[in-house]
Amino acid sequence: MRDESAPASEAGAEEPVPARTGPGRWQRSRARVERVALxxxxxxxxxxxxVEQICAAAGIGPATFYRHFGTKDGVLFAYRPLFLEAIRTAVSRAPAGTASDQVEAALLDFAEYLEAHADELAMRDRIVAANPVLLPRTLLVQREWEAELTRALAAARGVPDTDPTVWWNAALGLVVIRAAFRRWRGEAAATLRGCVRESLAEARATIATRAAPGTTPAHPDPATPPALEDERAREGHDGDG
Known part of the structure; x- marks a missing residue:
């Protein structure tokens, strides 16, 4: 039977369906194919x-590939749901406190998760660097991280995700992660957790020098850190995008 989600010319022989292989085996198979493709x-x-080369190297039929990933780009960005879940988990583990304290704890927890996948992250970085056409998709994924952090933080604090303190800290969190990644890549002896701490301290110091004393941001645009504003301008999005 042909996999209807795959093009007719690339659909292969019938493969075992996920329900019969069990979730553990299905996930291991998916991870193995993803690694081979990367x-x-x-x-x-x-x-x-x-896709045929990926299937041959992984020892699977095209139907299995398309059930796992849908498209060739899909395998490159297959990490998205796992990373979003890691963000939710990191926020849920953060101790009670101010939104700023919770974001810091969540970022440090998320950094540990990312550091455990350092080899895979480095490989993805090289792939994107060699294929600039993938950069817009990568930036959209980072925006997903920010949105997920906003929702998770809002849920943890029992406030709507439009709360200024929540989206401000989530936006800052994304800037910090980006800066920490750059530092981590450039310092062989550094840990990502350490780079997050340093980048967060620098971001807070920079914001403190720009903010008027006693003011509180009331809308994402004026509250967005300059680095994120510049990034969004390059993406062609406005502050609410």
Missing amino acids: ELFDRHGVEAVT
Whole structure:
């Protein structure tokens, strides 16, 4: 039976459905195929690698690939739901306190998760750097991180996700993660947790020098850190995008 989600020319023989293989085996199979695909992309470039080559290297049929990932780009960004879940988990573990304190604790927890996937992250970085067409999709994924952090923080504090303190701290969190990543990549002996601490301290110091004493931001646009405003301008989004 042909997998209807795949193009007719690429659909392969019937593969075992997830319910019969069990969730553990299904997840392991997905992770293995993802790793094989990333290694091929890293070695040969995304455009040069075909779905057939991924399937041959992973020892699966095309139908299985399409059930796992849908498209070739899908395998490259298959980490998205896992990372979003890691953000939710990090916020849920953060001790009670101010929104700023909760974001700091969540970022440090999330940094541990990312550091555990350092090799895979480095591989994805190389793939995106070699294929600039993927950069807009990568930036959208980072916006998803910010939105998920906003929702999780709002839920933890029992306030709407439009609360200024919540979205302000979530936006700051994304800027900090981006800055920490750059520092982490450039300092071989550094830990990502340490880079998050340093970047957060620098961000807070920078904001303190720009903010008028005693004022509280009332809308995402004026509250957005300059680095994030510049990034959004390059993306072609406004402050509410």
